[in-house]
Amino acid sequence: MARPQKMVIVGAGPVGSLAALYAAQRGYQVEVYELRPDLRDPRIIPLNFTKSINLALSERGINAIRHAGMPELLQDILGACVPMRGRMIHGKKPSGALYEVPQDFDVHGRCNLAMDRGALNARLLDALEDLPNVELFFNHKLTGADFRKRKAWIENRDRLSPSGRPREMEIDFDIMLGADGAHSAVRYHMMKFSRMDYQQEYIDTLWCEFRIEPGEARTDGSETWKISPNHLHIWPGKDFMFIAIPSEDGSFTCTLFLPASGFATLEADPSEVPNFFDVNFPGVRDHISDASLIEAFNTNPHLPLISLKCKPYHFGSSGVIIGDAAHAMVPFYGQGMNTGMEDVRILFSVLDKHTAQLAETNKPLAEEEFDEEEEESSVEAAADQAHAQALAEYSATRWVDAYTINDLAFQNYVEMRTSQSTTYKLRKSLEEFMSLHFPSFGWQTKYSLVVFSNRPYSECVRRTDRQGRVLMRLFSGLVTSPFLAAGVYLAYSYRRPMKELWHNAVAIWQMM
Numbered sequence: 419m420a421r422p423q424k425m426v427i428v429g430a431g432p433v434g435s436l437a438a439l440y441a442a443q444r445g446y447q448v449e450v451y452e453l454r455p456d457l458r459d460p461r462i463i464p465l466n467f468t469k470s471i472n473l474a475l476s477e478r479g480i481n482a483i484r485h486a487g488m489p490e491l492l493q494d495i496l497g498a499c500v501p502m503r504g505r506m507i508h509g510k511k512p513s514g515a516l517y518e519v520p521q522d523f524d525v526h527g528r529c530n531l532a533m534d535r536g537a538l539n540a541r542l543l544d545a546l547e548d549l550p551n552v553e554l555f556f557n558h559k560l561t562g563a564d565f566r567k568r569k570a571w572i573e574n575r576d577r578l579s580p581s582g583r584p585r586e587m588e589i590d591f592d593i594m595l596g597a598d599g600a601h602s603a604v605r606y607h608m609m610k611f612s613r614m615d616y617q618q619e620y621i622d623t624l625w626c627e628f629r630i631e632p633g634e635a636r637t638d639g640s641e642t643w644k645i646s647p648n649h650l651h652i653w654p655g656k657d658f659m660f661i662a663i664p665s666e667d668g669s670f671t672c673t674l675f676l677p678a679s680g681f682a683t684l685e686a687d688p689s690e691v692p693n694f695f696d697v698n699f700p701g702v703r704d705h706i707s708d709a710s711l712i713e714a715f716n717t718n719p720h721l722p723l724i725s726l727k728c729k730p731y732h733f734g735s736s737g738v739i740i741g742d743a744a745h746a747m748v749p750f751y752g753q754g755m756n757t758g759m760e761d762v763r764i765l766f767s768v769l770d771k772h773t774a775q776l777a778e779t780n781k782p783l784a785e786e787e788f789d790e791e792e793e794e795s796s797v798e799a800a801a802d803q804a805h806a807q808a809l810a811e812y813s814a815t816r817w818v819d820a821y822t823i824n825d826l827a828f829q830n831y832v833e834m835r836t837s838q839s840t841t842y843k844l845r846k847s848l849e850e851f852m853s854l855h856f857p858s859f860g861w862q863t864k865y866s867l868v869v870f871s872n873r874p875y876s877e878c879v880r881r882t883d884r885q886g887r888v889l890m891r892l893f894s895g896l897v898t899s900p901f902l903a904a905g906v907y908l909a910y911s912y913r914r915p916m917k918e919l920w921h922n923a924v925a926i927w928q929m930m
């Protein structure tokens with residue numbers, strides 16, 4: 419009997435924990451090493467985060483959890499989410515008017531879900547703890563790795579040497595998955611073995627967390643929210659903004675994004691914080707007291723935002739990086755964690771494909787030819803070959819989509835700060851109009867394809883770029899040709915019968 423392959427996963431954040439579930443289900447002997455103490459302890463603050471931020475969980479993340487093969491886990495996670503049916507934009511003074519952007523909910527019934535990052539992580543870790551082939555090591559920091567010898571060095575912070583330093587231990591592995599975040603140690607060590615291209619950029623914006631407390635509880639004890647719970651609330655500014663994401667307990671986790679110079683000005687005189695909010699984010703002071711605004715600003719860290727790209731993601735058959743370790747992005751598309759979870763689904767589907775292909779070519783030997791030792795080493799060699807082929811394929815294909823979403827997130831950041839050309843705005847409004855009024859003809863905005871589908875990100879961009887060009891041609895035709903304008907007007911007025919006609923035509927065409 420061949421020994422199971424040992425997969426070491428570094429980082430027990432949402433991506434590493436999900437990867438461990440996938441690996442365990444495939445029979446790997448899984449060891450997870452996490453730098454922090456048990457992340458389920460609410461006192462533990464995750465690296466590079468504040469207490470715990472609320473995230474938008476969308477289709478790609480949900481789909482990856484769906485494929486982990488634990489339907490009750492998915493139900494549990496979905497049950498702890500608050501649906502956000504659209505964005506609520508809070509206008510500037512003096513009106514402070516609210517403007518609702520329905521996003522996709524009204525048209526297709528799909529929406530982003532708000533989820534507490536810590537609660538999601540805890541649910542994944544709980545599921546892991548029940549599995550016999552998974553061992554979790556908290557307070558263990560990866561300090562070195564040799565991807566040729568398949569050895570790694572881990573600092574055990576629970577065991578101190580007589581001099582008070584954490585003890586270092588050596589571990590071995592067949593394959594290591596680096597899910598250790600933007601400042602990945604696995605990536606750092608892998609770079610010594612693989613010719614990895616790498617680029618990173620810190621944007622000139624920092625973020626700080628605030629909180630809107632729950633409203634008064636109803637008589638039945640259920641939570642109330644001070645502002646609509648089913649929206650992502652945005653107070654936009656030119657180069658700064660404030661957002662609020664609902665939590666299950668009736669509170670909102672809020673984030674201030676502001677250039678470093680803006681933080682510096684307020685740090686010089688924090689008593690100005692309420693006034694700053696009053697001028698720029700009208701209405702927020704009705705929900706957060708001045709004292710809480712100042713306290714949150716003074717106590718919560720002012721954290722940087724990094725965008726990074728690298729490739730390839732692997733070395734031979736022994737190591738691969740996923741999640742933020744491979745492609746940390748600015749958070750303005752709400753896709754960072756969703757992309758990381760999608761990495762897990764795609765990586766394991768490529769591993770499955772190559773493992774199955776090799777099993778097919780290496781059919782078991784007839785009984786008289788069977789030699790246990792030989793069989794064991796050939797099974798190990800086959801697993802190694804499958805890993806090598808899978809990691810190479812994963813690296814060669816995944817980077818295109820990771821770069822695309824990284825760019826999209828960055829473009830959103832730039833879009834928020836700079837005014838766009840009239841053609842650009844026109845094209846965007848036309849796309850939104852078509853998606854809202856002609857959904858059955860397949861028109862979808864870039865946002866809805868990225869957030870609510872599982873199509874590769876690069877395909878979403880290609881498709882919406884093509885769509886945009888057609889729309890712009892149609893629009894110029896409309897302006898210059900009264901016949902075309904009349905045609906479109908009729909198509910819009912009779913869109914329901916047109917839709918039936920379209921479906922019938924497609925059905926007839928398929929039958930032919």
Ligand code: FAD
Pocket residue numbers: 428429430431432433434451452453454464465466471472473474475558559560561597598599600601602603604625673740741742743749752753754755756757758
């Ligand atoms: P991480 O969450 O960073 O986890 C890495 C883990 O590795 C950590 O637990 C760390 O302690 C551990 N580790 C690090 N070094 C070592 C080591 N040497 N040894 C052992 N362990 C180690 N994404 C979305 O999808 N939707 C959103 O709405 C969204 N909003 C965001 C808002 C903000 C303000 C920010 C900053 C990010 C947001 N993101 C969002 C991005 C999302 O948080 C990240 O993409 C996600 O957390 C990445 O998960 P990960 O598991 O790859 O890395």
